[in-house]
Amino acid sequence: MGEEQKSNVILKMQHISKAYGGIKALDDVELEVKRGEILCLLGENGAGKSTLMKILSGVVIPNEGEVFLEGEKINIKNPNIAHEYGISTVHQELIQFPDMTIMENIYAGRYPKKNGLIDFKELRHRTEALMDELGIHFDPGEYVRNLSVAQRQLVEIMKALSFHSKIIIFDEPTSSLTSEETNILFKIIADLKKKGISQIYISHRLEDIFAIGDRISVLRDGKNSGGGMVKDMDSDQVIALMVGRNIENQFPKEQTEIGDxxxxxxxxxxxxxxxxxxxxxxxxxxxxxxxxxxxxxxxxxxxxxxxxxxxxxxxxxxxxxxxxxxxxxxxxxxxxxxxxxxxxxxxxxxxxxxxxxxxxxxxxxxxxxxxxxxxxxxxxxxxxxxxxxxxxxxxxxxxxxxxxxxxxxxxxxxxxxxxxxxxxxxxxxxxxxxxxxxxxxxxxxxxxxxxxxxxxxxxxxxxxxxxxxxxxxxxxxxxxxxxxxxxxxxxxxxxxxx
Ligand SMILES: Nc1ncnc2c1ncn2[C@@H]1O[C@H](COP(=O)(O)OP(=O)(O)OP(=O)(O)O)[C@@H](O)[C@H]1O
Ligand SMILES: [Mg+2]
The missing domain is CATH 3.40.50.300 (P-loop containing nucleotide triphosphate hydrolases)
Structure with a gap:
């Protein structure tokens, strides 16, 4: 691999293993992400996708394996360290403080201060700057409990931006969004990509993958099972990598006798x-x-x-x-x-x-x-x-x-x-x-x-x-x-x- 290509790789995870009791959630897995790339991480339920991403975000510690960020080996001991390295996650289950405002959620634990007190003016100002960056506009002082799932997700994305993230992980972001909201999210993802931010995108909706993905990496039973560029693959190929067989009839509808x-x-x-x-x-x-x-x-x-x-x-x-x-x-x-x-x-x-x-x-x-x-x-x-x-x-x-x-x-x-x-x-x-x-x-x-x-x-x-x-x-x-x-x-x- 030439130097140029090598430096293009922002993240490399290798030989990652994690066991829970008798279950090998991950078994010698590797994952590579390039700068500004949208990498889709796919696999059946329980394949190990969330576990791999939790390792990357410092929530789970692997039994084995290494993570390299821009060529340097890093040790992601906890979520704070992940943030410091510029790795953020928009979680499958959004974890937020509903009784706090948007701006408080984004900067929880690291508020700007003035004379020892929280500087709310600055807090609002910074939050508005993040909203501008995403081209969205609501009141930074709004309580998170009053927001829709889609809006909460945007708060998580703003939070990721506030850490100057190089890598943002989306774990099934569209499963509760309307199609309109999904389009807004896709536009934001495309904008982040233009800024050179790498994104790892997990979804069971193949149409999402084909709409926004650059490359696919598939896990099956805790192991790598293959992948490729999105433009070179069709959904049958992706499904075959996920389930290890072809699904002939996705909708096996039978006509039944309808009664009273x-x-x-x-x-x-x-x-x-x-x-x-x-x-x-x-x-x-x-x-x-x-x-x-x-x-x-x-x-x-x-x-x-x-x-x-x-x-x-x-x-x-x-x-x-x-x-x-x-x-x-x-x-x-x-x-x-x-x-x-x-x-x-x-x-x-x-x-x-x-x-x-x-x-x-x-x-x-x-x-x-x-x-x-x-x-x-x-x-x-x-x-x-x-x-x-x-x-x-x-x-x-x-x-x-x-x-x-x-x-x-x-x-x-x-x-x-x-x-x-x-x-x-x-x-x-x-x-x-x-x-x-x-x-x-x-x-x-x-x-x-x-x-x-x-x-x-x-x-x-x-x-x-x-x-x-x-x-x-x-x-x-x-x-x-x-x-x-x-x-x-x-x-x-x-x-x-x-
Ligand atoms: N804390 C835990 N204790 C025991 N087993 C766990 C724990 N966390 C994950 N596992 C197991 O690890 C395996 C991988 O789970 P993971 O959540 O990574 O799957 P996933 O690919 O994200 O699936 P889904 O598409 O359903 O979200 C599963 O068999 C799960 O039961
Ligand atoms: Mg999961």
Whole structure:
């Protein structure tokens, strides 16, 4: 390699290994990043992406391996040292202080001072300068709790800039963004690249990778499995590197026999939902499309008794009252929530305990719960959903992001619902497991389970639904058959332009 090319490499990680108990999260991994490059780090759930990035940001200490920054070996003992070296992360789960302002969040622990006191004028001034750099404008004194996920992400990016970062790591940044917000983020990423800042970008959305990536590096089971320049690769090649096989049919939709109306929802009204009515049949997969924030989750939360709302719900023609989630579960409903971290999991409990928590009541009521069956039930879903664990006793909190989500889904399926509501079920889930989830949806529909899927991914929505309802600003704006639906039609109904 010539000198010129060599100096182009800003970061080199080599022989990195990290084990947790019996699991080798990383096994002799290497990673190279060039100046001003957008390197996409890909791999299935549990492949080791976040762990590798945590090592780079000083959060996790590896068992073995070296890191070189601009040719010099560095020792990233803690997150502060990572910042000093100019390495910053926009995390998968944003860690911020919601009750502090934007400017306080950015400069926490290193406020500008004047006469021993915090110099708020200077603090504001510096924050505004960062906003100018990104071409965004909000009040530096705004509380972070009042910000959207996208805005919080921008705060993290400003924080990274405030450290004069040479390398910024994005761990699944677009999973909760609207397409508009995603475009803003992509523009910022492109601007940072122009400034010569290197970026490592983790995502399960291949369209993101092809939109902004320069180069791809793939991990599989904690090892390097290959990579290449984005312009030289297609999605089949990338998927093959990730899963080690070709996925022939990403959307294995089967036509099932659709039965009688099991659920009728009438005039649901609250602050987020306006007069929403719909019907759902046994064996039917009903997709809900729309932009993030269109009121789809809120409608389902109302149906599940999680939020208060007026309106009526009928099951098999009889009015029921889901005043609380417990009522709803007793009435045969189950919900895989959108925000699985907050709503779906008890992170300190084991996977087995988490899966059983919801099914426990149901099974014991029917009088056939025993330890053997508990295990069987958990085993089955861990296998089907390919949940990567060292043991079923592993705490849910130490699973990779995507695997935590799979536990929530397993937990929900273990209740044997008649009406299953899945809110963005494949967000943060790798391609291979997505297909497994679609298969489960099919199988359940075949057994007569009535299924609602909220999805902001149009190809997914169109390919798995028998029927699609679109919402915008709390209102149902249209309905169509799955096979007749077109992306443009859904987008039109979902956005104001309609
Ligand atoms: N603190 C921990 N204790 C035990 N195991 C852990 C811990 N952190 C990570 N692991 C394990 O290391 C492996 C790699 O996890 P990691 O979070 O790096 O995956 P990932 O590639 O980021 O996956 P995802 O796409 O799901 O976010 C997983 O098997 C995970 O369970
Ligand atoms: Mg991760």
């Amino acid at each position: 109306v099991i659920l009728k929802v009438e005039n649901i009204n609250n602050k987020n939902v306006k007069n929403a009515s719909f019907e759902l049949r046994r064996g039917e997969v009903l997709g809900f499309g729309g932009l993030v924030g269109a009121g789809r989750s809120e409608l389902m939360r109302a149906v599940m008794g999680l939020d208060k709302a007026s309106g009526k719900i009928y099951k098999n023609g009889q009015e029921i009252h889901n005043n609380t989630p417990t009522d709803a579960i007793r009435n045969g409903f189950a919900l895989v929530p959108e925000d699985r971290k907050d709503q779906g999991l008890v992170l300190i409990l084991s996977i087995l305990q988490n899966i059983e928590m919801s099914s426990l009541k149901r099974l014991s009521k029917l009088g056939f719960m025993n330890k053997g069956q508990e295990k069987e039930c958990a085993d089955e879903y861990i296998k089907v959903l390919q949940i990567k664990t060292s043991s079923k006793g592993q705490s849910a909190g130490s699973l990779s992001g995507g695997n935590q989500q799979k536990v929530v889904i397993a937990k929900c399926l273990a209740t044997n619902p008649e009406i299953l509501i899945l809110d963005e079920p494949t967000r943060g889930i790798d391609v291979g497991s997505k297909t497994e989830i679609y298969k489960i949806i099919n199988d359940l529909a075949k057994k007569g389970v009535a299924i609602i899927v909220i999805s902001s991914e149009l190809p997914e929505l169109l390919n798995i639904s028998d029927r699609i309802i679109v919402m915008r600003e709390g209102v149902i704006t249209g309905e169509m058959k799955g096979i007749e639906a077109k992306e443009e039609t859904v987008m039109k109904l979902a956005t104001k332009g309609a």
